[in-house]
Amino acid sequence: RHEFSMEMTCEGCSNAATRVLTKAGGTDIVTDLASKKVLVTSDKSSDELLEILKKTGKAITYVGPVN
Amino acid sequence: SAQVRISxxxxxxxxxxxxxxxxxxxxxxxxxxxxxxxxxxxxxxxxKAKTSATALRDLIDDMGFEASLVL
Ligand SMILES: [Cu+2]
Ligand SMILES: [Cu+2]
Incomplete structure (x- = not known):
């Protein structure tokens, strides 16, 4: 399970993050606008997920693995 | 030059x-x-020489917005 920090300003942003991660086969996706957190469970590596999230056009960084 | 409308x-x-x-x-x-x-x-x-309507559609779709070409 991975945690990312993503610049999200509205529902459109958080929905976009959820949508691209779902499309990439991610599960258990949690987004939180206030804390800018994105959590996802995936078989993909954190680098691959970072590339997918970067395509949203938003500033995004990898925080680390979470349980 | 070309023009495309994308939903x-x-x-x-x-x-x-x-x-x-x-x-x-x-x-x-x-x-x-x-x-x-x-x-x-x-x-x-x-x-047209540098990109295409479908590439632009995919670009927006990859941004997390459901995108489709309007004909
Ligand atoms: Cu937004
Ligand atoms: Cu918005």
Missing amino acids: VEGMTCKSCVRNIEEHVGKQDGVQSVEVSLEDKEALICYE
Whole structure:
């Protein structure tokens, strides 16, 4: 399970993050606008997920693995 | 130069519009991009030699907005 920090300003942003991660086969996706957190469970590596999230056009960084 | 109209679902506010306009506007071959929140549409002018309607559709879709070509 991975945690990312993503610049999200509205529902459109958080929905976009959820949508691209779902499309990439991610599960258990949690987004939180206030804390800018994105959590996802995936078989993909954190680098691959970072590339997918970067395509949203938003500033995004990898925080680390979470349980 | 060519023009494509793309239906864009999922935008909620002006900042979504700006994000798409800036991101698409940066792509090689894109000459102009106008996004309407009300019409849920993007109107893009581009150079055929450098990009295509489907590539631009995929670009917006990869941004997390459901995008489809309007014929
Ligand atoms: Cu937003
Ligand atoms: Cu928005």
